[in-house]
Amino acid sequence: MPETSTQPRTTPSAAYTPTDRTVPTRSKERAAYDHEVVHAILDEGYVCHLGFVRDGAPVVLPTLYARVGSRLYVHGSTGSRPLRMTGQADHGLAVCLTVTHVDGLVLARSAFHHSINYRSVVVHGTAHQVTDPQERRLALDALVDQAVPGRSGDSRPANAKELAATAVIRLDLEEVSAKIRGGGPNDEPEDLSLPHWTGVLPLAKGYGAPIPADDLAPDIEVPGYLTAL
Amino acid sequence: MPETSTQPRTTPSAAYTPTDRTVPTRSKERAAYDHEVVHAILDEGYVCHLGFVRDGAPVVLPTLYARVGSRLYVHGSTGSRPLRMTGQADHGLAVCLTVTHVDGLVLARSAFHHSINYRSVVVHGTAHQVTDPQERRLALDALVDQAVPGRSGDSRPANAKELAATAVIRLDLEEVSAKIRGGGPNDEPEDLSLPHWTGVLPLAKGYGAPIPADDLAPDIEVPGYLTAL
Numbered sequence: 386m387p388e389t390s391t392q393p394r395t396t397p398s399a400a401y402t403p404t405d406r407t408v409p410t411r412s413k414e415r416a417a418y419d420h421e422v423v424h425a426i427l428d429e430g431y432v433c434h435l436g437f438v439r440d441g442a443p444v445v446l447p448t449l450y451a452r453v454g455s456r457l458y459v460h461g462s463t464g465s466r467p468l469r470m471t472g473q474a475d476h477g478l479a480v481c482l483t484v485t486h487v488d489g490l491v492l493a494r495s496a497f498h499h500s501i502n503y504r505s506v507v508v509h510g511t512a513h514q515v516t517d518p519q520e521r522r523l524a525l526d527a528l529v530d531q532a533v534p535g536r537s538g539d540s541r542p543a544n545a546k547e548l549a550a551t552a553v554i555r556l557d558l559e560e561v562s563a564k565i566r567g568g569g570p571n572d573e574p575e576d577l578s579l580p581h582w583t584g585v586l587p588l589a590k591g592y593g594a595p596i597p598a599d600d601l602a603p604d605i606e607v608p609g610y611l612t613a614l
Numbered sequence: 615m616p617e618t619s620t621q622p623r624t625t626p627s628a629a630y631t632p633t634d635r636t637v638p639t640r641s642k643e644r645a646a647y648d649h650e651v652v653h654a655i656l657d658e659g660y661v662c663h664l665g666f667v668r669d670g671a672p673v674v675l676p677t678l679y680a681r682v683g684s685r686l687y688v689h690g691s692t693g694s695r696p697l698r699m700t701g702q703a704d705h706g707l708a709v710c711l712t713v714t715h716v717d718g719l720v721l722a723r724s725a726f727h728h729s730i731n732y733r734s735v736v737v738h739g740t741a742h743q744v745t746d747p748q749e750r751r752l753a754l755d756a757l758v759d760q761a762v763p764g765r766s767g768d769s770r771p772a773n774a775k776e777l778a779a780t781a782v783i784r785l786d787l788e789e790v791s792a793k794i795r796g797g798g799p800n801d802e803p804e805d806l807s808l809p810h811w812t813g814v815l816p817l818a819k820g821y822g823a824p825i826p827a828d829d830l831a832p833d834i835e836v837p838g839y840l841t842a843l
Contacts, residue, residue, distance in 0.1 A: 436673065438670070481665070
């Protein structure tokens, strides 16, 4: 739908190079390649949708991710399909990793101009298994801290058995784009006098009160990094 | 990660038949195939991640969807890639459509047992372009009503020009599974005395106050179907 993006843009310091795959076929004005914009969207999330091809057909699975500089990490059981496929592939596994934040529902006077406000990042590339023990540790800490910054320092690190059961894959940020839609509805001039309510219904975001585990000792208080969220 | 699902299940009246693609390689106890469970997850959302294969590589894009009975609909500009590819393909386009709701962050005493509570549905199948005018109308109304029930009746329907610019594709619910993780952390018995806070941080969901468009006539009030959300 042809609304224009009204999201403010920061001045780019560096940007990803657009490619055939990262230039949208439509609403090109919504695309962004600045590192700052792309990284901010990635850093706000922790669940991505990871796509890969199995027997010629697409598969899309939700999974956790973490960004460390210009790399993304995904982890999982060594038995899970994309992680096993990456480990078996000599040259890595072709993936598409997408992160989406929905910010609001855009209600226009016409059904056609209904839309959503969102910020998404799409990363194309080849995932490789991480085998270096130090990089694996760093990635696993980052995966915990992506959702709850500070948490990796307040939990027991993985032991040898757990490390052996966990696969980590890396995807470099090279072929990357963001897409952003912000602002209100863009109705046709001839629709302005229609009697329908029009505007944006923003999504409320945040967290509820922490629910302690049944077996939590009563003297252990909710840590500051949680109340900070 | 090997936590068990503690989400209550409703008694199934009918279920999707598991296939090689819809039986998970791990955490099988989290999988569900009941129509009731699958449809409830689909009906709670309106943004999916649609995967398809382009030049041998996976592509994952966020897009709106609607469920009507045992069919899902996706729409977009006739110029958008997956919709154009579906229209060009004689036998449809192989897709994977995934819907995910994140319910909470699960903080265990060990980094390894950190997890998220979520409900997801993964649909494998072949998308076909919808050409029947009546089915297209029905799908477009459903796409508006999926996010805001009742809205399609309170907006101007698409005119001929808008209909010509909009492609609608259909994906039948046949090869479908849900995956659900609920409840608290599942720490190892030897970790129970560790001093780390453990429990669940639930995600708050909902909507903020509606923001009227700048050009909305002051006598048009927020409709009941919006305040109901």
